[in-house]
Amino acid sequence: MPEGHTIHRLAADHIDRFGGRPVRVSSPQGKFSDSAALLDGRVMEGADAHGKHLFLGFGGAGWVHVHLGLFGKVHFGAPPLPPPTDTVRLRIADDTAYMDLRGPTTCALITEPEKQAIHDRLGPDPLRAAADDPEAAEAYGEKAWERISRSRVTVAALLMDQKVIAGVGNVYRAEVLFRHGIDPYRAGKDLGHDEWHAVWADLIGLMREGVRNNRIDTVRPEHTPEAMGRPPRVDDHGGEVYVYRRALLPCLLCGTEIRTAPLAARNLFWCPNCQRD
DNA sequence: GCGGAATGTAGAT
């Protein structure tokens, strides 16, 4: 379930379990064996996240760069270690905990300059916005606005472009556009500055909650099934949402059938009545 | 057991 909130949560979870301690590093599957050997026994000194990229710091030995892609999963557990299997790309363990990484798009040992190059090509990440300084957080979001406001590309595609804004995935894009009544096919340049400001601020709030709860919830309290007097709803991806994967179901607010269509190789979902040009 | 889909991205065309 990897959107940005998952990755930031993982960075924190790694520090909680392994931060400042020497760890055993291995690659049961074999594809990361050489690098794992270089890291085995070293101290995990830090963890960082930018968008959907996770970095585990091993001091002078460099950083483990992890990108989960669509399928990657991290599993934390406590000893005893399960038998190594041929799908575990990376295993990190100490006496109290272990982490198994499966199916990542990327798992590579990189240098500090290589890490910096990744930061440089990513747009602003709502979860890296200053937590205690609203003005700084807003200014950070303006970096995305500079590109969006000049683009003829649809807002839905821009939100998925990690160079424009980092960490938003298919769920957050669909949901934030619904929450602001924005037609996903509107061009970036036709978005108002005030609209962008509201979207950016909303993403900061939604994604912080996502990190806390380790799931994506976007339905406002006044629109929950209980509040609306409707039967309880179960979303199979684990969070409460307005439109994501609700194709052909009635919109929670107006009852119009939720539509779906491919956009930028992913399935887009929206309410044609609540979301306008 | 098989086929398809899934919260993603890079690289080729």
Add this chain to the structure above:
DNA sequence: TCTACCTTCCGCT
């Protein structure tokens, strides 16, 4: 715009 890559899970036979 397409294809390749990585894994799991669900529904269908």
